Amino acid sequence: MYQYDHHDQTIVNERAAQFREQTRRFLAGELTEDQYRPLRLMNGLYIQRHAPMLRVAIPYGLLSSRQLRMLAHIARTYDRGYGHFTTRQNIQYNWPQLEQVPDILDCLASVQMHAIQTSGNCIRNTTSDHLAGVAADELEDPRPYCEIIRQWSTLHPEFAFLPRKFKIAVSGAERDRAATQVHDIGLQLVRNAEGRAGFEVLVGGGLGRTPIIGVVIRPFLEKEDLLSYLEAILRVYNQLGRRDNKYKARIKILVKETGIETFSRLVEDEWNLIRDSIKLDAQEIERVTRDFKTRQYQTLPTSDAQVETLLAGNKEFAAWHRRNTVDHKQPGYRAVFISLKPHGKPPGDMTDAQMDAVADIIDRYSFGEIRVTHTQNLVLADVETRKLPELWKELSSLELATANVGTATDMITCPGLEFCSLANAASIPVANGIQTLFDDMDYLYDLGEIRINISGCMNGCGHHTVGHIGILGVDKKGEEWYQITLGGSSANEASLGERLGPSVARHEVTGVMEKIFLTFKDLREGEESFLETVRRTGIEPFQERVYENH
Amino acid sequence: MKIIKSGHIVEDQWTHLDGESALPSGASVTVGLDRLETLPESERQIVSQLGVRIGPDEDVTRVKAHLHQLDLVVLAMNPFTDGRSFSQARILREQLGFRGEIRASGDFLRDQMYYLHRLGVNSFEFAGGTDLNDRLKAFSEFSVTYQAAQDEPQPLYRRRG
Numbered sequence: 001m002y003q004y005d006h007h008d009q010t011i012v013n014e015r016a017a018q019f020r021e022q023t024r025r026f027l028a029g030e031l032t033e034d035q036y037r038p039l040r041l042m043n044g045l046y047i048q049r050h051a052p053m054l055r056v057a058i059p060y061g062l063l064s065s066r067q068l069r070m071l072a073h074i075a076r077t078y079d080r081g082y083g084h085f086t087t088r089q090n091i092q093y094n095w096p097q098l099e100q101v102p103d104i105l106d107c108l109a110s111v112q113m114h115a116i117q118t119s120g121n122c123i124r125n126t127t128s129d130h131l132a133g134v135a136a137d138e139l140e141d142p143r144p145y146c147e148i149i150r151q152w153s154t155l156h157p158e159f160a161f162l163p164r165k166f167k168i169a170v171s172g173a174e175r176d177r178a179a180t181q182v183h184d185i186g187l188q189l190v191r192n193a194e195g196r197a198g199f200e201v202l203v204g205g206g207l208g209r210t211p212i213i214g215v216v217i218r219p220f221l222e223k224e225d226l227l228s229y230l231e232a233i234l235r236v237y238n239q240l241g242r243r244d245n246k247y248k249a250r251i252k253i254l255v256k257e258t259g260i261e262t263f264s265r266l267v268e269d270e271w272n273l274i275r276d277s278i279k280l281d282a283q284e285i286e287r288v289t290r291d292f293k294t295r296q297y298q299t300l301p302t303s304d305a306q307v308e309t310l311l312a313g314n315k316e317f318a319a320w321h322r323r324n325t326v327d328h329k330q331p332g333y334r335a336v337f338i339s340l341k342p343h344g345k346p347p348g349d350m351t352d353a354q355m356d357a358v359a360d361i362i363d364r365y366s367f368g369e370i371r372v373t374h375t376q377n378l379v380l381a382d383v384e385t386r387k388l389p390e391l392w393k394e395l396s397s398l399e400l401a402t403a404n405v406g407t408a409t410d411m412i413t414c415p416g417l418e419f420c421s422l423a424n425a426a427s428i429p430v431a432n433g434i435q436t437l438f439d440d441m442d443y444l445y446d447l448g449e450i451r452i453n454i455s456g457c458m459n460g461c462g463h464h465t466v467g468h469i470g471i472l473g474v475d476k477k478g479e480e481w482y483q484i485t486l487g488g489s490s491a492n493e494a495s496l497g498e499r500l501g502p503s504v505a506r507h508e509v510t511g512v513m514e515k516i517f518l519t520f521k522d523l524r525e526g527e528e529s530f531l532e533t534v535r536r537t538g539i540e541p542f543q544e545r546v547y548e549n550h
Numbered sequence: 551m552k553i554i555k556s557g558h559i560v561e562d563q564w565t566h567l568d569g570e571s572a573l574p575s576g577a578s579v580t581v582g583l584d585r586l587e588t589l590p591e592s593e594r595q596i597v598s599q600l601g602v603r604i605g606p607d608e609d610v611t612r613v614k615a616h617l618h619q620l621d622l623v624v625l626a627m628n629p630f631t632d633g634r635s636f637s638q639a640r641i642l643r644e645q646l647g648f649r650g651e652i653r654a655s656g657d658f659l660r661d662q663m664y665y666l667h668r669l670g671v672n673s674f675e676f677a678g679g680t681d682l683n684d685r686l687k688a689f690s691e692f693s694v695t696y697q698a699a700q701d702e703p704q705p706l707y708r709r710r711g
Contacts, residue, residue, distance in 0.1 A: 007706055010694045018691045022661060038631055039661055121631070151696045151706070157665035158640050161633025238637045273645055278698070284707035 001062050001369060002147045002291045004112045011154065012109045015116055019043050020102035027099070042160065044118030045101055053419070054093045054101055055118040056108060060128040060146040060170075061089030061372040065359040068370060070111045072355035078104050083355070085340060085348045087412055087463055088167070089127050089372040090118055094419055116154055121162045121249075123153035123234070127169045129177040130373040133292060134381045136329045140189045140197055142172035144289040145226065148280065152227050159234050163241035164249035166234070167206075179374060179490035181205050181214045182466060184251045185233060192220045199226065203233060203263075204255030205494075209458050211465040212252040213494050217264045223285060225271075228278035232271035236263070295367060295382060300332025304386040319445065320392055320403040325383075332385050336366075338378040338395060339402040339410060343435040346428045347413045348376035357398050365391050375412055375451075377405060408450040408517070409435045412463055416456035416473070417480070423456035425473025425480035425506070430454055433510040437517070447517055450530040451489070466490035468531045469516065470497040471509065480506045486516070486542055487534045498539050501547050512546050519545045552682055555651070555673040557689060559682045562675065564601060564622060573597050580624055583608050586616055594619055603655075610638040610646075617648050625671065627656040636669055643670035643700055663688040670700035 004012070019039075026036040040046075044055035056071070063071070071091060075083045078100050079093040086092055096104060108114055117124055126146040133141040149168060153159070159166070171178040172189040180186030186202035199221040205214025221229050233251075240258070242248045255263050310317040324337040338358065341347045350358075358378070362370045365387060366380035373379060383391060395401040404410050411434065414420065416427030431454055438444040453467030457474075464470035470485035482504055485497030504512050519542050524533050534542070553562045564578045573579050573593050580601035581589065594600055601622030604610055613623065623642055625635040635654070642648045654666050655675040663674060667689055676682065698705045 005710060007694045007710060011692065011696070014692050014694070018661075021691075035630075035659055039659070121633075154696055155665075155692065156697055157668040157699055158636045159633070160665055161631055161636065161662075163633075235637055235640075239634055243632060243634075277644075278705075281707060287707075287710075 001064060002059075002143075002288060008151075009109075009112065012112070012114045012116075015043075015114060015155070016102065016105040016109045019105055023098065023102055038120055038161070041120035042117055042122055043101075043105070044115035045098075046119065047421075051095045052098050052101065054096050054104060054115060055086070056091050056093070056113065056115050057118045057125045058090050058113075058372055059150050060126060060132070060143050061130055061374075062143065063370050063372065064111075065363045065368040065370075067111045067113055068355050068359040068362070070107055070113070072352040072359070074104055074107055075352040075355065081353075082349050082351045084346070084415065085350065085372050085376050085378070087374050087376060087414075087461065088125055089130075089374055090125055091372070092415075094415070119165075120160075121164050121166075122160050123156065123162075123166045123168065125167075126150055126153070127167070127178055127183075127374060129171050129173055130371045130379050131177060131326070131335055131381065132172060132371075134328050134330070134333075134335055135173045135175075135177075136327055137174040138172050138329070139174075139191065140172045141289070141292055142170040142178070142187075142189060143292050144285060145187065145189075145199075145223075146170050147288050147291075148226070148284065149230070152230070159238060162234070162238055163243050164246065164251075166237070166251065168230070174492075176490075176492045176494075179463075179466070179494075181494040182207050182211070182463075182490050183214065185230065186214050187226075190220065196222075198222050201229065204252040204260075206250050206252045207460040207463055207465055208250070209247055209460070210250075210252065211460065211496050212256065213496070214252075215255070215260050217260065217267065224279050224282070225275055227280050228275040229267075229271055231274060231278060232267050235270055236266045240266070297330045297333065297382075298384070300384060300386065302331045302385070304388075307385060307388055310389055316403070317389065317392055319441065320401055321388065323403045323407065323445070324401070324405045325388065328382070330382075334383055334385055334388065336380040336383045336388070336391065337373070337405040338380070338400045339405050340377050340400075341404060341410045342399055342402045343404075343409055343438065344432055347411055347431055354398055354400060358400070361391070361394055375410065377410070403441070404444060406449045406451075407444050408447055408452055409438050409444060410451075412451070412453040412467070414455050414457075414461035416454075420456060420461075422459055423473065424475035425456050425482065427454045427456040427462060427473065430471060430473070430482065430506070430509055434513050437510065437514055447520065448527070448529050452513075453488075463490065464488075465496050466494065467497060468529075468534070469513070474503055476503070482506065482509050484512060484516075484546075486539045487531065489531055500539055501543050515545050516542055551675075551678075553653075553673055553675045554682055554685060557686070559686070564599075566603065566624070578621070580622060583612060587612065601651075604638060606632040606634040606638070610641050613642075613648075614646055617646060620648070620650060622651045622653060623648060624653045624655050624675075627654055627658045630657045630659050630662065636665060639666060639669040639671050640699075660685055660688045664691055668695065668697075668699040668701050 025031045046053040083091045168185045169178040169183040170187040182205040188200040201218040202214035203217040325334045371379040411431045413427040417423040451468045453463045454471040455462035455464040464472045466488040472483040484500040488497030575596045578599035586602045599621040603624040653673040
């Protein structure tokens with residue numbers, strides 16, 4: 001992974017020192033709450049329902065064992081012994097004390113980490129494919145470009161006070177695992193007619209209150225023009241994006257109101273003025289890429305006798321292997337998911353003890369690195385196939401081998417009413433309620449791949465609009481109600497979910513989900529996935545079943 | 551009144567004229583952007599120095615035709631969260647080639663001065679009672695920058711080593 005040199009380290013150290021001084025000024029009354037707010041947000045610090053919430057950046061979701069141990073230390077020392085992994089591949093702490101946040105930033109800086117621009121109206125953490133560098137369907141590893149964008153956007157003097165937050169995702173594979181179509185800018189590595197790699201650029205996607213699928217603004221962008229083109233889009237947005245209404249301030253609204261033709265002409269005009277002055281050097285791409293190519297893979301057989309025996313004779317291992325491991329481009333290796341969705345626990349949470357244990361495990365099994373997925377799980381990207389049985393045993397003993405990745409109980413949820421001051425309704429208890437339908441894991445596996453996403457309010461942090469099943473909490477006269485949508489997806493064929501019907505009361509959600517699953521089983525043809533069935537039949541049969549007695 | 555200019559605390563020479571009041575002869579005077587565009591040549595000649603004030607919602611490229619007569623462009627920031635002034639500074643320096651004084655005034659935070667300085671803002675006008683010596687420290691909070699800007703012609707990737 002990318003290693004800081006003294007320049008990178010100095011910036012992070014100086015930012016931590018600056019934030020310590022800003023916090024001191026606030027506590028001394030030299031800064032008002034209104035003045036301190038954007039400053040603390042740009043360092044990931046929210047004031048939430050119970051306590052401040054600190055969001056720590058995990059650039060493109062990649063962590064070393066040393067960094068994971070530091071996250072465990074912070075959870076233990078400054079929080080209540082756990083952290084919460086987010087849909088943007090970051091980690092949040094829900095219980096730190098404001099006065100101690102500068103100390104936490106110093107801890108982070110000591111392991112080349114920070115909380116820079118994890119909130120606020122600025123360029124946020126650049127996200128990517130959790131299988132980057134190991135996926136067989138990859139054209140090129142997207143992470144060097146994420147790191148280059150991270151550096152370009154860090155403390156960018158012009159774009160710290162944008163109309164609204166700004167999120168960039170980069171994918172380098174055929175299958176889009178980075179949800180590039182629902183980001184302010186999505187970058188997809190592609191080859192042009194001459195076979196040269198560059199970027200397809202999408203703009204104006206996003207979730208939240210007005211979910212919109214991004215549109216292509218440039219089918220092919222040379223790598224050397226990456227930063228100048230990003231800068232052109234950001235400058236147009238910074239000047240023309242709406243500032244009168246925070247709900248209409250994202251770039252997606254500007255693109256929609258301006259029209260993509262006019263918007264792209266504005267960007268191209270701006271770009272033509274600056275493209276020659278901001279060239280990304282090939283040497284810099286090579287320098288950063290080198291840090292992501294340190295793997296010394298062994299030549300190993302594709303299969304392993306012990307693994308084959310267990311697959312044939314041990315149902316639990318076979319289920320885990322099927323659900324929680326995927327192919328690797330290198331024969332004899334697999335990528336292994338750690339599910340952070342054990343039934344009955346808050347999705348995405350991890351204790352300090354689990355973090356420490358996993359840090360030791362990745363040192364032994366996966367080159368000392370781990371990735372956070374945007375579905376709030378973890379990935380050990382480089383595990384030798386022959387070591388899967390012992391890894392499975394170790395993860396099982398830590399309660400980290402729940403074999404449900406990609407299934408109905410692997411839900412994305414926002415923190416919801418218990419933690420978030422924006423939420424209208426609970427998320428985590430709703431997820432746990434749905435999980436109670438699956439005491440029988442065979443029933444879960446029968447349903448196959450289903451993405452269920454839950455948000456506690458229309459801001460949509462749980463990405464409900466792109467869930468195969470989306471659940472949105474709404475407030476109805478002080479009570480928690482839920483709107484259900486079907487047919488959303490953030491993958492290549494991205495789509496927004498269609499509303500099933502009137503919202504249902506909290507105590508009805510689990511029953512409604514059961515009806516949806518039963519309807520799917522009745523309608524399913526062959527090995528169709530839930531999404532394929534919904535796309536084939538439409539939502540009507542589901543509506544009829546769910547609302548038959550209403 | 552004292553201001554910070556080019557990293558030093560100095561006495562301000564400028565008068566900011568509101569409305570349509572007559573331009574004082576031989577003075578250093580700023581007017582609003584609308585007035586600048588209709589200001590007769592005769593009036594431009596009676597002042598010793600001419601400047602313009604631009605709000606965040608005004609198109610900065612409107613000053614292009616007048617830049618050869620301008621010694622000062624004031625970016626009237628309000629509220630401090632409105633980041634358009636930052637792009638205005640950059641466009642003035644990099645695209646319109648303005649070499650005179652660019653000043654931040656109005657509602658801005660000490661914590662924004664470093665960014666503004668990087669973009670080519672070289673003077674800062676504060677509300678009364680501000681500790682200017684304290685504000686001077688804002689320029690030295692960072693010793694390394696990733697991006698090229700007015701204070702550093704090359705991005706960090708061409709300066710590593």
